[in-house]
Amino acid sequence: MTLEHKETHFENSIERAAENVGSVWPLHSFVTANPLSGLEDRPFHEAVAEAEQLFGGRGYPRPDIFRQAWENGQIDSEVLSAELKAHGFDDDPATLLDEMEATESVSASESDASTEEVHRVLSKWLTAFLDQGNAKWPMPDRQEGFYAAWREMAPYDGDVPGCDSPADLPETPIAALESVLSDYPQGEWETIFEQQLAALPGWTGFIKQRASDDADPWQSNYPISLTEYLAVRLVLADLLDAPIDPSEHATESVESDEVPLPEIWLTAWEKSHRDRLVESVSRPDPETGTADESPCPDAQLVFCIDTRSEIIRRHIEAVGSYETHGYAGFFGVPMRYQAYDEDVAVDACPPILDAQHRITERPTTEGDTKQGRYDRWRGVLDAGKSALKSLKSNAATAFSLVESAGAGYGAALTARTLLPARVYDALHDTDRAPDEHEFCEPSVDYNPDSVHALREGLLLEEKVEYAQTAFELMGWDEFARLVVFTGHTSQTTNNPFDSSLDCGACAGNPGGPNARVLADICNDEDVKAELRERGFDIPEDTVFLAGEHNTTTDEITLFDGDVPESHEADLERLREDLAEAQSRATAERTDSMSDETADSVRETQRRAADWAETRPEWGLAGNASFVVGPRELTADEDLDGRTFLHSYDWQTDSEGEALEAIMTGPLVVTQWINNQYYFATVDNAVYGSGSKVTQNPVGNVGVFQGNGGDLMTGLPLQSLYADADQPHHQPLRLSAVIHAPVEQVTEIIGQHDQLVALLDNGWIQLTVLDPEQDNAPLQYQEGLEWNPLQSEASAVEPPAPTVSGSADD
Numbered sequence: 001m002t003l004e005h006k007e008t009h010f011e012n013s014i015e016r017a018a019e020n021v022g023s024v025w026p027l028h029s030f031v032t033a034n035p036l037s038g039l040e041d042r043p044f045h046e047a048v049a050e051a052e053q054l055f056g057g058r059g060y061p062r063p064d065i066f067r068q069a070w071e072n073g074q075i076d077s078e079v080l081s082a083e084l085k086a087h088g089f090d091d092d093p094a095t096l097l098d099e100m101e102a103t104e105s106v107s108a109s110e111s112d113a114s115t116e117e118v119h120r121v122l123s124k125w126l127t128a129f130l131d132q133g134n135a136k137w138p139m140p141d142r143q144e145g146f147y148a149a150w151r152e153m154a155p156y157d158g159d160v161p162g163c164d165s166p167a168d169l170p171e172t173p174i175a176a177l178e179s180v181l182s183d184y185p186q187g188e189w190e191t192i193f194e195q196q197l198a199a200l201p202g203w204t205g206f207i208k209q210r211a212s213d214d215a216d217p218w219q220s221n222y223p224i225s226l227t228e229y230l231a232v233r234l235v236l237a238d239l240l241d242a243p244i245d246p247s248e249h250a251t252e253s254v255e256s257d258e259v260p261l262p263e264i265w266l267t268a269w270e271k272s273h274r275d276r277l278v279e280s281v282s283r284p285d286p287e288t289g290t291a292d293e294s295p296c297p298d299a300q301l302v303f304c305i306d307t308r309s310e311i312i313r314r315h316i317e318a319v320g321s322y323e324t325h326g327y328a329g330f331f332g333v334p335m336r337y338q339a340y341d342e343d344v345a346v347d348a349c350p351p352i353l354d355a356q357h358r359i360t361e362r363p364t365t366e367g368d369t370k371q372g373r374y375d376r377w378r379g380v381l382d383a384g385k386s387a388l389k390s391l392k393s394n395a396a397t398a399f400s401l402v403e404s405a406g407a408g409y410g411a412a413l414t415a416r417t418l419l420p421a422r423v424y425d426a427l428h429d430t431d432r433a434p435d436e437h438e439f440c441e442p443s444v445d446y447n448p449d450s451v452h453a454l455r456e457g458l459l460l461e462e463k464v465e466y467a468q469t470a471f472e473l474m475g476w477d478e479f480a481r482l483v484v485f486t487g488h489t490s491q492t493t494n495n496p497f498d499s500s501l502d503c504g505a506c507a508g509n510p511g512g513p514n515a516r517v518l519a520d521i522c523n524d525e526d527v528k529a530e531l532r533e534r535g536f537d538i539p540e541d542t543v544f545l546a547g548e549h550n551t552t553t554d555e556i557t558l559f560d561g562d563v564p565e566s567h568e569a570d571l572e573r574l575r576e577d578l579a580e581a582q583s584r585a586t587a588e589r590t591d592s593m594s595d596e597t598a599d600s601v602r603e604t605q606r607r608a609a610d611w612a613e614t615r616p617e618w619g620l621a622g623n624a625s626f627v628v629g630p631r632e633l634t635a636d637e638d639l640d641g642r643t644f645l646h647s648y649d650w651q652t653d654s655e656g657e658a659l660e661a662i663m664t665g666p667l668v669v670t671q672w673i674n675n676q677y678y679f680a681t682v683d684n685a686v687y688g689s690g691s692k693v694t695q696n697p698v699g700n701v702g703v704f705q706g707n708g709g710d711l712m713t714g715l716p717l718q719s720l721y722a723d724a725d726q727p728h729h730q731p732l733r734l735s736a737v738i739h740a741p742v743e744q745v746t747e748i749i750g751q752h753d754q755l756v757a758l759l760d761n762g763w764i765q766l767t768v769l770d771p772e773q774d775n776a777p778l779q780y781q782e783g784l785e786w787n788p789l790q791s792e793a794s795a796v797e798p799p800a801p802t803v804s805g806s807a808d809d
Contacts, residue, residue: 475649487511
């Protein structure tokens, strides 16, 4: 076998072995993803059982969490009894809980000392190699790749025994793998790879993600692959006498048709939540058919489907004649975005999509004065930071710096600790420096002279398609004088996971740039003309603009530089009403976070600026459901910030193309988010990242608990728990509700294997409200089958509904 064939053989084998380990994104663009994404082709109970073998993590909430949910009514007793009886359990729930607590599985045993030493040494070298600009002295030879760079440096590491020269180590990664595995049958190699990759799933997931990202400049300059990673790991294991082959327990079969008792309790909890949700949204709308008679709203605001948008949307609608809509927060434009003062571009679209366009911020001539002020202010800040960094890292000045600057540091720390709201005011002093959107515009127009991997800007036809897709997915046939595409961002201090609070649809980046791009597209007169030809009656006086919702403070900033004078009165009224909505929304949110609600806006500003605040906001904690349908289904309901809301009108989507896009895109992404929160809640030590208080950021790529080991892969405790033992997030799998004809939904599911797997294996619970059958609720069953949802809480008595059992019916 030639070397090339050997490399291909190993790479394919290692790629298969890594399928069970979920991808992990760097801190600066943290993506909330299902940590068990590689096991979604298994029934849920089998997937969590295999994950327990691979990673040592539990897959279900603790019995005391179930007990609390049952006692406080979150688990309906009748639903629970029916679920237990259906699975053959006759004992009362309290007895079953006692039995579950008595038979709680013992935590996985600790690795032996030699394996822990492999983890320590390997983690040290991974930290050095994968550092993204934080290290003062970077690791030499990184451009040669991980294995080659490590091989050159290993002789200088006293923790690597028997290595006095690079020649003592195999010359290539393939040679290293062959050398270590020569004593094992080739039939066992892939199993060995699987177990070795699962030993440090954080590092494995990060390398897996980075190696697959062709646009990552760090990967381009300093390449690393899973093959190189395994080569170093196995060489270290061999030199440190650590076990190579997996334990017998780790390879036991987990296939079983028997659903474990914890999953029965979990299902009862989920059904209880679903029944309450369906009760609130399934009532036929008495106003149906009169929409054309209602006055046009003063403004339409489009928000991300993010659960935090549900709260602010409710309050905006309450303060004025406004219409709100939900749409994935990248606003349908898969783009790579470079800010005005940034050296690198980031992909601002969901990880399941590839960026198709490059968008950069370019200064306008009208903004020369503001650009100058911005540049001067940033120049002063950057120079100060650079000088301070040099002084702190210089051995000759470090001690004198502490003595001379100690008073200043002390004053700054005192202000941040005792007066964080005043610090917030200082940071938001608009007289000091403008925001870049005030003097820049996104490069939306196609630029044939741009030399980048992606073409800069969009062609006219592409602009029209993105605008049309947005309108179709939301079912729009009417436009107000002001239409606001509202992205979202967050604001927090001293928080390694700050990007997890930004827009997940934008890959952990703020959504404002995407909103500005779509607004720019829709304001293009050529685009409007083409859209009118395609049946969208856009009035001449409709103006599209962008905004950005700060989810920490609920402030909405409008990017309104191009709004004509004719709309100034509309704009001023909107600003005033958004401020009132902010006050109402923050009052609701701070109730769940503290007792200091006298001035809720001020309290959220304090949290945003307080360097010691571990819970600046709850993020998407509490998320449990996803409703796809017209706003009329949910407009009068308080969904407590727990529901993703995507606008959709089945009557404007006769072919089902818009619904297919929602089900194969946003539905899949929300399932990722939901399972990130679920698993990080049920076992934070394995699937989360522990307490923020003891986290140690590493190279701008992740965090440790302590000073080494594995990268932590998920959300911190404070994002999920009200205190050390009391979860704020209710760990439930996603309940999706779609308002559309059941035959259409069935056909879409049948055409996509991923949807079939997610639904048949229990990762998503799906209910359809069939508008052709008076919104009769139908529950998805395995194999494209549906059952009428006979809930006592159902607001309508459904007529014997038509149940479709095949996508071909």
